[in-house]
Amino acid sequence: MNRRTLAWLILLSVPASLAIAVWHGSVDIPAARLFAALSGGGESIDREILWGLRAPRALAAFACGALLALAGTLLQALLRNPLADPFLLGISGGAAAGALTAMLVGAALAVQHLFAFAGAAFAAASVFAFSLRPSGWNAYRVILAGVALSAGFGALVSLLLSLAPAAQVHGMLFWLMGDLSGATDPLPAWVVLGIAAALAQSQAAPLDLLALGEDKARSLGVAVVAVQSITFGCAALATMAAVLLGGSIGFVGLVTPHMLRLMGVHDHRTLLPLSVAAGGSLLALADAVARSVPAPVDLPVGIVTALIGVPALLFLLTRAR
Amino acid sequence: MLTARGLSIAVADRTLVGDLELEVRRGECWAVLGRNGSGKSSLLLALAGLRRPSAGRIELQERAIGDWPRMELAQRLGIVLQDEPADYWGNALDYVMLGRYPRSRTAYSEDPVLREQALALLEEVDLAAHGTQAYRTLSGGERQRARLAQAFMQDPECLLLDEPLQHLDLKHQLAVMQALARRAAGGRAVLMALHEPAMAARLCDHAVLLYDSGRVLHGRIAEMLTQDNLQLLYQCRLEPASQSDIQVFIPR
Numbered sequence: 001m002n003r004r005t006l007a008w009l010i011l012l013s014v015p016a017s018l019a020i021a022v023w024h025g026s027v028d029i030p031a032a033r034l035f036a037a038l039s040g041g042g043e044s045i046d047r048e049i050l051w052g053l054r055a056p057r058a059l060a061a062f063a064c065g066a067l068l069a070l071a072g073t074l075l076q077a078l079l080r081n082p083l084a085d086p087f088l089l090g091i092s093g094g095a096a097a098g099a100l101t102a103m104l105v106g107a108a109l110a111v112q113h114l115f116a117f118a119g120a121a122f123a124a125a126s127v128f129a130f131s132l133r134p135s136g137w138n139a140y141r142v143i144l145a146g147v148a149l150s151a152g153f154g155a156l157v158s159l160l161l162s163l164a165p166a167a168q169v170h171g172m173l174f175w176l177m178g179d180l181s182g183a184t185d186p187l188p189a190w191v192v193l194g195i196a197a198a199l200a201q202s203q204a205a206p207l208d209l210l211a212l213g214e215d216k217a218r219s220l221g222v223a224v225v226a227v228q229s230i231t232f233g234c235a236a237l238a239t240m241a242a243v244l245l246g247g248s249i250g251f252v253g254l255v256t257p258h259m260l261r262l263m264g265v266h267d268h269r270t271l272l273p274l275s276v277a278a279g280g281s282l283l284a285l286a287d288a289v290a291r292s293v294p295a296p297v298d299l300p301v302g303i304v305t306a307l308i309g310v311p312a313l314l315f316l317l318t319r320a321r
Numbered sequence: 322m323l324t325a326r327g328l329s330i331a332v333a334d335r336t337l338v339g340d341l342e343l344e345v346r347r348g349e350c351w352a353v354l355g356r357n358g359s360g361k362s363s364l365l366l367a368l369a370g371l372r373r374p375s376a377g378r379i380e381l382q383e384r385a386i387g388d389w390p391r392m393e394l395a396q397r398l399g400i401v402l403q404d405e406p407a408d409y410w411g412n413a414l415d416y417v418m419l420g421r422y423p424r425s426r427t428a429y430s431e432d433p434v435l436r437e438q439a440l441a442l443l444e445e446v447d448l449a450a451h452g453t454q455a456y457r458t459l460s461g462g463e464r465q466r467a468r469l470a471q472a473f474m475q476d477p478e479c480l481l482l483d484e485p486l487q488h489l490d491l492k493h494q495l496a497v498m499q500a501l502a503r504r505a506a507g508g509r510a511v512l513m514a515l516h517e518p519a520m521a522a523r524l525c526d527h528a529v530l531l532y533d534s535g536r537v538l539h540g541r542i543a544e545m546l547t548q549d550n551l552q553l554l555y556q557c558r559l560e561p562a563s564q565s566d567i568q569v570f571i572p573r
Binding site: 213220261266267 | 392398402405419427
């Protein structure tokens with residue numbers, strides 16, 4: 001397929017996926033009534049479902065997927081490792097440990113968010129501090145520090161789960177599986193998405209040059225440590241925003257950039273915005289599936305993305321050279 | 322153009338270069354010779370400002386190498402490294418165009434004049450037929466020539482090369498040496514680490530010999546590439562080969 005056609009198709013998937021996400025839900029609303037509600041008329045219950053529930057949910061799912069795909073693309077370029085994904089940095093583990101601690105002590109939702117943010121920020125700062133040396137950046141240190149922190153947080157999460165009373169375990173598990181049902185206010189995530197995507201876009205050319213190796217990039221005038229720090233910062237920020245909104249939703253960040261590369265998109269000038277569009281659309285659709293298939297029960301969207309993502313990733317691995 | 326004053330380089334507590342005074346001028350073509358591990362690459366990386374030397378000062382056009390802003394330095398000084406990951410996704414032409422980054426600050430220039438220039442450089446390194454081939458699918462020797470073409474696209478006033486002839490067959494070794502000598506003759510300063518003293522004798526005008534424990538000899542090529550110097554440098558017996566207008570030696 002022509003690259004320009006592909007780019008337009010992926011960009012078109014943004015409104016298409018949002019429309020599908022708004023259309024589908026546990027209550028069937030005929031299209032005519034949806035359009036009436038959309039234009040501000042129709043019945044008040046329809047308007048309430050559309051504007052109060054489905055639109056924020058669809059926008060939250062989109063922002064979450066877009067943030068994760070952006071973070072995945074950036075980390076794969078930064079670490080020059082095709083298996084890098086947003087959860088490599090231990091950020092989701094830190095957020096989970098924070099959120100579950102707050103849940104255990106019975107704190108309010110706002111405090112849970114604050115704890116999750118603190119845990120995520122702690123994890124990101126630790127990985128950054130462990131991996132950056134005066135001589136430069138070392139991808140292996142990033143990966144090792146991320147894996148070590150993830151393992152530590154994993155143990156902490158298990159401890160919190162075993163300490164928690166049975167009534168709280170269900171909510172905790174939903175948080176861990178990745179769930180958008182609590183995502184009622186997508187605005188902060190969209191703000192972060194805008195900032196991180198714009199900042200990442202400004203580093204597109206230097207990211208391409210980093211594929212030549214750090215020394216070569218430096219000799220061509222790239223401020224390597226600055227580019228790596230900005231890239232890491234964007235990825236960490238995007239991951240934090242996504243995790244605070246939807247918990248640990250797996251595979252979107254790993255698989256989206258790979259799908260685009262398999263379709264021939266490699267240059268970061270195009271790869272970054274298309275990752276945002278494709279990742280957002282994928283999660284908006286996955287969330288629509290999660291909400292509508294087993295109605296009236298809400299299935300955590302993390303399960304749907306894993307069910308799509310695991311076979312997709314294995315398929316990609318068989319095609320990898 | 323490029324000067325080293327009191328330059329010392331040590332790697333893992335081993336002194337490779339001790340107290341070197343070197344001046345590379347415009348129009349000169351230098352060869353750096355030495356055994357494996359003698360410090361050729363370390364010297365080049367230090368001269369390019371990519372590694373901090375253990376002592377001494379490196380200046381490009383009378384300005385300390387570390388004081389140059391990265392972009393301005395990249396417009397004046399380029400280096401072809403010994404090892405480069407072959408991760409780059411684009412084709413050979415895209416790869417060569419990246420050499421323009423220090424001046425255009427974009428990796429995606431569609432300027433037809435620049436593309437023509439890049440195509441001409443691919444032609445010069447005998448890769449004209451491979452312009453649209455993915456860089457990572459090129460053979461080792463083809464990739465090496467693409468890297469040289471990228472350095473020519475960068476077109477710095479001072480060009481450093483670490484083993485520019487690696488992976489190249491004899492024909493392309495000669496073509497590359499001639500391309501480098503042309504650039505020196507055109508007013509660029511060229512300094513390259515080599516394992517081919519005969520090629521150096523043919524096309525370079527100066528040489529740096531890196532001996533053990535940091536001892537360095539340098540000067541005009543004819544004075545450097547003597548039988549005694551080279552036997553001591555490579556620690557093997559050499560005999561002069563006749564039938565040539567320049568003095569070369571072959572191992573015995």
